[in-house]
């Protein structure tokens with residue numbers, strides 16, 4: 354991490370999947386699907402959103418990235434009211450792949466780089482958790498790998514786990530959006546003790562399986578009684594996928610974050626990948642849901658920043674040359 358203030362910075366931030374089934378609001382994994390943000394201190398604020406992914410995102414000072422950057426400056430006791438911001442993202446919005454967390458973490462890291470990293474990663478994690486109100490997506494986007502975390506309303510703590518090298522991730526991204534707020538709204542305010550114990554034991558077992566590389570245990574551990582049963586009616590086909598994907602080659606299956614994306618963990622050595630992908634797509638199609646499938650890997654790296662020089666190209670040309678190369 355650089356401690357020298359820079360004029361212009363390029364941020365690369367990974368997508369993330371939260372919960373991994375039983376770890377509601379406490380487990381997250383960074384994925385190798387990325388967003389990029391260029392940020393510079395400027396005379397006048399401009400916000401340039403590149404690509405098809407960003408429909409509906411404001412381009413004035415109400416923009417989340419602008420607002421989060423200002424929080425960093427305020428926390429560090431500096432004033433930079435005008436910023437030039439460009440963003441490009443391959444992370445679909447409002448689908449359960451942590452788009453809001455990527456925007457928050459990207460903005461925190463970018464603004465912090467512009468002021469010579471005055472805030473620590475731990476401080477950024479506190480701000481990010483406060484903003485998202487849960488630490489799972491932001492922890493994964495910030496630290497990379499698999500993150501086990503809590504946020505108690507005041508502070509967040511986390512430990513990062515190195516993902517097993519054989520872990521691969523298949524996501525099925527439905528063509529409709531589901532806001533986290535809506536998917537949290539269907540959950541009960543109180544849960545039965547037996548469901549709490551169910552999740553404690555399964556989440557703990559899942560963490561142990563991920564740490565020890567016991568991939569065969571994932572099918573037993575990746576079960577949830579706290580949020581998926583309530584969210585299933587919002588995603589037709591989800592119940593069938595949860596019940597049957599393991600019979601088609603998945604190590605385990607879960608709703609990704611607040612959905613609607615469905616996620617399967619897969620051993621990359623599996624010979625049944627095509628079968629699993631077909632099963633996910635066909636199950637959703639039977640319910641009239643068109644879904645895009647993507648094969649991903651855990652992203653070992655969290656958010657990174659690179660100082661840009663005057664003559665470095667803009668984000669659009671970087672995306673054309675490097676991302677879509």
Ligand SMILES: Nc1ncnc2c1ncn2[C@@H]1O[C@H](COP(=O)(O)OP(=O)(O)OP(=O)(O)O)[C@@H](O)[C@H]1O
Nearest residue numbers: 417446447448449450451452453456532533610611
């Ligand atoms: N680059 C961005 N700039 C500004 N706002 C963004 C950006 N990306 C996401 N958002 C905001 O975050 C909202 C999506 O957040 P939401 O928590 O509902 O879904 P998600 O983060 O994609 O999924 P999940 O949290 O379930 O993984 C968008 O509707 C938008 O308001």
Ligand SMILES: N[C@@H](CCO)C(=O)O
Nearest residue numbers: 371378487533610611
């Ligand atoms: N843990 C969160 C992730 C979505 O932002 C949830 O499931 O609501």
